[in-house]
Amino acid sequence: MDEPIEMSLDPKDWSAFRRVAHEALNDALDFLETVRERPVWKPVPPEIRAQLLNEALPVDESPLETVYEQFRTRILPYATGNVHPRFFGWVHGAGQAGNIVAEMLAAAMNSNCGGRDHGAIYVEREVLGWCKQLFGFPSEASGLIVSGTSMANLVALGVARNARGPLRTSGVGQAADRLVAYTSVETHESIAKALEILGLGSCSLRKVPINRDATIDLSTLQQFIAEDKAAGLRPYCLIGCAGTVNTGAVDDLQELARISKTEDIWFHVDGAFGALCMLSEKLQHRLKGIEQADSLAFDFHKWAHVQYDAGCVLVRRADLHRAAYSMRPPYLQGLSRGLGAGQDWPCELGIELSRSFRALKIWFAFKEHGARKLGQLIERNCEQARYLAERVATKPELELLSPAYLNIVCFRVRAAGLDEKSLDQMNAEIVTDIQESGVAAPSTTRVHGRLAIRINITNHRTQFRDLDVLVNAVLKAFHSRLALRIPQLPDA
Amino acid sequence: MDEPIEMSLDPKDWSAFRRVAHEALNDALDFLETVRERPVWKPVPPEIRAQLLNEALPVDESPLETVYEQFRTRILPYATGNVHPRFFGWVHGAGQAGNIVAEMLAAAMNSNCGGRDHGAIYVEREVLGWCKQLFGFPSEASGLIVSGTSMANLVALGVARNARGPLRTSGVGQAADRLVAYTSVETHESIAKALEILGLGSCSLRKVPINRDATIDLSTLQQFIAEDKAAGLRPYCLIGCAGTVNTGAVDDLQELARISKTEDIWFHVDGAFGALCMLSEKLQHRLKGIEQADSLAFDFHKWAHVQYDAGCVLVRRADLHRAAYSMRPPYLQGLSRGLGAGQDWPCELGIELSRSFRALKIWFAFKEHGARKLGQLIERNCEQARYLAERVATKPELELLSPAYLNIVCFRVRAAGLDEKSLDQMNAEIVTDIQESGVAAPSTTRVHGRLAIRINITNHRTQFRDLDVLVNAVLKAFHSRLALRIPQLPDA
Numbered sequence: 011m012d013e014p015i016e017m018s019l020d021p022k023d024w025s026a027f028r029r030v031a032h033e034a035l036n037d038a039l040d041f042l043e044t045v046r047e048r049p050v051w052k053p054v055p056p057e058i059r060a061q062l063l064n065e066a067l068p069v070d071e072s073p074l075e076t077v078y079e080q081f082r083t084r085i086l087p088y089a090t091g092n093v094h095p096r097f098f099g100w101v102h103g104a105g106q107a108g109n110i111v112a113e114m115l116a117a118a119m120n121s122n123c124g125g126r127d128h129g130a131i132y133v134e135r136e137v138l139g140w141c142k143q144l145f146g147f148p149s150e151a152s153g154l155i156v157s158g159t160s161m162a163n164l165v166a167l168g169v170a171r172n173a174r175g176p177l178r179t180s181g182v183g184q185a186a187d188r189l190v191a192y193t194s195v196e197t198h199e200s201i202a203k204a205l206e207i208l209g210l211g212s213c214s215l216r217k218v219p220i221n222r223d224a225t226i227d228l229s230t231l232q233q234f235i236a237e238d239k240a241a242g243l244r245p246y247c248l249i250g251c252a253g254t255v256n257t258g259a260v261d262d263l264q265e266l267a268r269i270s271k272t273e274d275i276w277f278h279v280d281g282a283f284g285a286l287c288m289l290s291e292k293l294q295h296r297l298k299g300i301e302q303a304d305s306l307a308f309d310f311h312k313w314a315h316v317q318y319d320a321g322c323v324l325v326r327r328a329d330l331h332r333a334a335y336s337m338r339p340p341y342l343q344g345l346s347r348g349l350g351a352g353q354d355w356p357c358e359l360g361i362e363l364s365r366s367f368r369a370l371k372i373w374f375a376f377k378e379h380g381a382r383k384l385g386q387l388i389e390r391n392c393e394q395a396r397y398l399a400e401r402v403a404t405k406p407e408l409e410l411l412s413p414a415y416l417n418i419v420c421f422r423v424r425a426a427g428l429d430e431k432s433l434d435q436m437n438a439e440i441v442t443d444i445q446e447s448g449v450a451a452p453s454t455t456r457v458h459g460r461l462a463i464r465i466n467i468t469n470h471r472t473q474f475r476d477l478d479v480l481v482n483a484v485l486k487a488f489h490s491r492l493a494l495r496i497p498q499l500p501d502a
Numbered sequence: 503m504d505e506p507i508e509m510s511l512d513p514k515d516w517s518a519f520r521r522v523a524h525e526a527l528n529d530a531l532d533f534l535e536t537v538r539e540r541p542v543w544k545p546v547p548p549e550i551r552a553q554l555l556n557e558a559l560p561v562d563e564s565p566l567e568t569v570y571e572q573f574r575t576r577i578l579p580y581a582t583g584n585v586h587p588r589f590f591g592w593v594h595g596a597g598q599a600g601n602i603v604a605e606m607l608a609a610a611m612n613s614n615c616g617g618r619d620h621g622a623i624y625v626e627r628e629v630l631g632w633c634k635q636l637f638g639f640p641s642e643a644s645g646l647i648v649s650g651t652s653m654a655n656l657v658a659l660g661v662a663r664n665a666r667g668p669l670r671t672s673g674v675g676q677a678a679d680r681l682v683a684y685t686s687v688e689t690h691e692s693i694a695k696a697l698e699i700l701g702l703g704s705c706s707l708r709k710v711p712i713n714r715d716a717t718i719d720l721s722t723l724q725q726f727i728a729e730d731k732a733a734g735l736r737p738y739c740l741i742g743c744a745g746t747v748n749t750g751a752v753d754d755l756q757e758l759a760r761i762s763k764t765e766d767i768w769f770h771v772d773g774a775f776g777a778l779c780m781l782s783e784k785l786q787h788r789l790k791g792i793e794q795a796d797s798l799a800f801d802f803h804k805w806a807h808v809q810y811d812a813g814c815v816l817v818r819r820a821d822l823h824r825a826a827y828s829m830r831p832p833y834l835q836g837l838s839r840g841l842g843a844g845q846d847w848p849c850e851l852g853i854e855l856s857r858s859f860r861a862l863k864i865w866f867a868f869k870e871h872g873a874r875k876l877g878q879l880i881e882r883n884c885e886q887a888r889y890l891a892e893r894v895a896t897k898p899e900l901e902l903l904s905p906a907y908l909n910i911v912c913f914r915v916r917a918a919g920l921d922e923k924s925l926d927q928m929n930a931e932i933v934t935d936i937q938e939s940g941v942a943a944p945s946t947t948r949v950h951g952r953l954a955i956r957i958n959i960t961n962h963r964t965q966f967r968d969l970d971v972l973v974n975a976v977l978k979a980f981h982s983r984l985a986l987r988i989p990q991l992p993d994a
Contacts, residue, residue, distance in 0.1 A: 017875075017878070017879065017882065017962075018879075018962045018963050019596075019598040019599075019600075019807055019871055019875075019879070019962045020534065020535075020598075020599060020962075020963065021599055021600075024531070024535050027531070027599060028528075028531055030603070031527060031531060031599075031602065031603050032524060032527060034603045034606065034607060035523055035524060035527050035606060036520075037607075037610075038606050038607055038609070038610035039516070039519070039520055039523060039610075041610045041611070042512065042610060043512075043516050051620070051841050053619060053839075053840075053843075054619070054620065054621050054624055058621075058624075059624055062624045062625060062627070062628045063624060063627055063628055063631065065628060065631075066632070066635060067632040067635050067636055067868065067873050068632075068868050068869050068872050068873060069872050069873050069874050070872045070874065071870065071871055071872045071874075071875055072869055072870055072872070073870075074600050074603065074870055076869075077600070077866055077869040077870050078603065080869070081607060081862075081866075084621070085611075085621045085622070085625060085862070086607070086610075086611065086621075087621070088620050088621030088622075089611040089612070089613055089620060089621065089622075090611070090612070090613045090614050090618060090620045090622065090841075091620070091841065092612060092613075092614065093610075093611070093612050099618075099841060099842075100614075100833065100834075102614055103612075104511075104612075105609070105612030106511040106512075107511075107512060107513055107519060107523075108511075108513075108566050108569070109609050109612075110523065110606050110609040110610055111522070111523050111526050111566065111570065111606075112609075113605045113606055113608070113609035114526065114527060114530050114602050114603075114605055114606040114609075115526060115530055115573060115578070116605070117530070117597070117601050117602040117604075117605035117606075117809045117863075118529075118530035118531075118533045118534060118578075118585075118602055119533070119577075119578065119581040119582070119585070120581070120582070120584060120585050120595075120596075120597030120601075120809050120810055121581055121582045121584075121810065122582050122584065122592075122594055122803075122810050122811075123810075126582060127545060127546070128543070128546065128580050128581060128582045128583070129546050129550075129576070129577045129578075129579070129580030129581065130577070130580075130581070130582065132546055132550075132551055132554040132555060133554060133577060135554070135555055136554045136555055136557060139555065139557075140558070140559040140560075143558060143559050144559055157649070157854050157856060157857065157858070158854060158855065158856035158857075159855075159856070160853055160854050160855045160856065161853060161854055164699075164853060168699060171701075177698075177701070177703065178698040178703065178704060179698075179703050179704050179705045180703045180705060181674065181678050181679070181697075181701055181702045181703025181705065181706055182673065182674060182675075182678065182701035182703075183674075183675070183676065183678060183679050183703070184675065184676055184679070186673050186674065186675060186701065187673070187675050187676070199829050199831045200855060202829070203827070203829055203853070205673075206669075206670040206671075207656075207660060207699065207700065207853065208699065208700070208701050209663075209669070209673055209674035209678065209700050209701015209702065210673045210701065211669065211670065211671050211672045211673025211674075211675070212670060212671050213671045213672060213673065214673055255831075255833055256832075256833060309856065311614075311856060315511055317609045317612050317858070318612055318613065318614050318615075318856060318857070318858040318859065319614075319854070319856045319857055319858040321856070335695070337691050337694070337695055339691045340748075340946075340947050340948040341592065341747055341748060341945065341946070341947035341948075341956065342592075343946065345930065345934055345946075347545075347934050347938065348545075348933065348934030348937040348938055349543050349582075349583065349591060349934075349937045349943055349945070350591075350933075350934070350937075350945065350946070351545075361652055361653060361656060361695070361699060362649050362650060362652050362653055362811070363650065363651075363652045363692060364649060364650035364651070364652065364801065364803060364810060364811045364813070365649065365650075365810070365811055366649070366809070366810040366811040367810065370573075370577070371609075373573075374569055374573075376559065376560050377560050377564055377568075377569040377572070378563065378564060378565075378566055378569050379511055379563055380560050380561050380562045380563045380564070381559050381560060381561050382561050382562065382563075383509075383511075383563055386509070387509065387510070387511070390509065438837065441837075441840065441842075442837055442839050442840030442841075442842070445840040445841045445842075446839065446840055451841055453833065453841070453842065454832075454833070454835065454837075454842070455832050455833035456832040456833075464833065470509075470510045470511045470512075471510050471512065
């Protein structure tokens with residue numbers, strides 16, 4: 011049959027297309043090379059928001075050049091900001107230029123990593139092999155590259171749940187009413203959320219108080235477990251935290267491993283950003299015990315600066331991992347040869363059947379930079395946090411709210427005559443003032459009930475002098491705010 | 503403080519880095535431009551597998567050039583194959599050159615789309631607005647870009663579950679023992695898997711038989727619901743299928759919408775690939791009723807040829823969507839201005855807190871190609887499926903097992919003297935023979951218990967003549983196999 015019109019989505023004019031693509035690549039690399047010269051963040055102007063939000067579904071074709079031009083003017087200037095050396099908000103990695111290359115190559119291959127027998131599958135296995143080596147997991151452990159620790163926690167806790175019975179078919183039903191998991195009050199909310207999704211409910215998570223250093227209080231934990239067992243409940247899972255989101259504290263993982271063995275319960279570690287301290291010889295002692303976890307969740311897009319999104323879950327017992335998620339209907343039957351060959355398709359180890367080739371950017375990151383340098387940059391961020399904490403301590407206007415356990419420092423401004431509520435408001439305003447100024451991007455949290463300026467340093471571009479800039483910006487914003495407040499104070 | 507050594511992950515020599523990046527971009531574009539000249543798929547050679555799997559975690563740095571060279575020789579030649587015009591396996595989209603550009607730009611911005619106030623958030627909203635428009639959802643509906651329909655189904659069924667009570671805190675407990683969902687036996691297994699993950703169990707899903715055209719049998723469905731209610735169970739969810747994975751059948755969504763209204767139960771549509779038939783004026787009547795769904799899951803990486811991975815979930819009632827997943831701990835408190843501003847952060851509508859800028863590649867795809875052309879390509883794939891079915895019907899060695907309801911054709915070879923078991927084996931062998939030959943990539947499934955050669959056409963590069971090549975390859979492989987078999991037959 012003759013094709014009357016040759017039609018596809020491929021460029022009609024490949025050389026014109028290539029010109030635009032190379033121009034876009036230049037701009038992408040310029041964007042990173044000149045990042046320090048730009049504001050950390052600026053808000054999307056209202057007219058651009060309106061343009062984006064009011065446009066109907068495009069019906070007609072447009073040349074790539076036109077689409078690219080829209081991107082360049084309407085979208086590129088308004089990035090989250092985490093590529094900038096003075097982005098200190100939340101826990102964001104800073105990305106890396108090499109991953110621009112990795113992502114374009116993954117896009118060219120357009121692999122679906124749900125399963126089957128092709129190159130991307132082996133790259134993912136290689137990356138998982140590196141992770142097992144790094145964390146002292148046995149080579150027969152299983153793992154999966156996922157979007158991040160929220161997903162990794164969900165996948166792991168699903169394995170822990172399903173290890174308790176044939177819950178896949180029957181549902182958690184009444185059995186679940188007695189299952190109890192334990193973690194500290196400082197653990198990330200994705201743990202509670204995972205339990206909600208899994209049908210166990212957030213009330214099945216007992217939150218254990220913390221010590222002064224923000225780590226889980228082990229004696230209260232043991233007391234809770236004993237009480238629950240006496241009450242006929244079934245403790246089944248203990249979640250340790252390697253790097254709390256508020257202050258960067260690391261639980262005593264070795265003791266948690268011991269307790270979980272004694273009590274015969276699943277030991278999961280949420281190591282979202284902290285786990286990669288294993289890359290540093292100086293810091294890895296802080297993670298002792300992590301190698302005994304039944305499952306481990308962590309991110310590459312934080313402290314390995316892999317581009318968003320990229321995380322990982324490791325599960326010690328591959329049989330339990332597979333038993334929790336494997337499903338191979340007729341159209342996915344494995345074969346001994348051809349494209350349908352291969353054991354242990356990744357879709358058997360998690361939630362997703364369609365999966366992008368995320369492993370490639372991780373592969374590039376570790377190959378290009380090597381574990382040693384990545385570890386040194388993590389160490390430097392921790393040194394920078396200590397440096398910042400020292401600077402804060404020397405300023406009478408500033409109050410340190412949590413020291414630099416790892417890479418996070420929480421502090422606030424203070425002034426005589428301002429009550430706690432006004433201080434909370436003032437500190438929140440200072441954070442947004444600084445964000446809007448474009449000088450830096452801190453974020454906020456609460457420490458001991460107080461609103462804190464939270465500085466998280468997971469940034470390979472940050473230099474010590476950037477922290478001086480930050481402290482000066484806080485003080486400047488504080489004095490401007492104070493000056494504004496004076497007329498509001500009652501007359502003397 | 504002076505920085506003794508300037509250290510970051512940024513290139514030491516940007517111009518050298520740029521040279522490699524542009525070379526990689528050229529190779530990436532060459533890879534797509536010349537795809538027709540290469541085999542669809544070839545297995546990863548054992549020595550390359552061994553190289554990939556036996557390498558330890560890299561400790562030292564390597565120049566990007568070296569890493570790229572390893573990629574080019576060890577990984578790039580072994581893609582899944584779905585970019586090729588004769589890839590007909592499973593339901594894979596073929597990708598598009600423009601998304602190579604989109605992905606490199608998203609990588610440069612390195613946005614985290616979990617929340618906050620920045621450009622990527624508005625692009626995602628724009629794309630979701632297009633989807634609401636396309637499917638006739640109200641503008642106040644909510645939605646989320648996810649990895650694919652497995653995730654979208656899970657997110658949607660979680661909303662349906664949580665709409666039945668305060669299950670987030672309490673867990674599904676005993677209440678769940680009585681909840682029942684309904685779908686046809688042909689619906690994708692990700693539905694059952696979602697219910698397993700949600701703690702409801704796959705046994706809470708009643709699988710309804712199908713009509714001869716592989717659509718759900720509506721009278722049996724109504725009978726099941728009546729029986730279950732009489733037995734004291736709580737029907738809560740009805741899942742319609744827009745494009746079954748085996749044969750491409752579309753349920754009567756209008757009738758399903760009516761039943762769900764009458765019974766006051768949630769109506770979810772799994773439209774993984776079929777939903778995008780809405781882009782075609784000729785095909786959209788097949789989806790009538792989809793605009794009444796309470797939730798809808800579908801993929802962009804299939805029939806919109808967006809690069810892996812990209813899917814979407816829409817939920818009619820944003821309040822229920824948010825209520826199922828929203829969680830804003832202190833460090834994620836929204837603010838009225840600055841980076842922490844903005845309502846309805848995407849992390850409140852799903853499982854992931856860290857999220858890549860997936861919306862950009864969808865934005866590029868629709869902007870560059872337009873809805874009309876994407877719809878025309880979908881129509882052409884359906885015409886190609888009909889063409890293939892006609893070709894199969896004219897060949898005495900071939901037996902059509904399911905007609906071209908949409909874009910999928912199932913058939914098999916047959917020969918006198920071969921029993922069903924031998925036919926199953928023969929057809930499976932032919933599929934792998936063809937895959938290994940590199941000429942085409944069909945896959946297998948079972949239709950009415952018989953092993954079928956399954957041809958799925960979600961491929962903008964496929965031309966009608968590619969289907970002639972496929973039929974010839976099947977016949978050639980069949981005759982070779984038959985010739986091999988002769989000595990095994992009993993003597994005449």
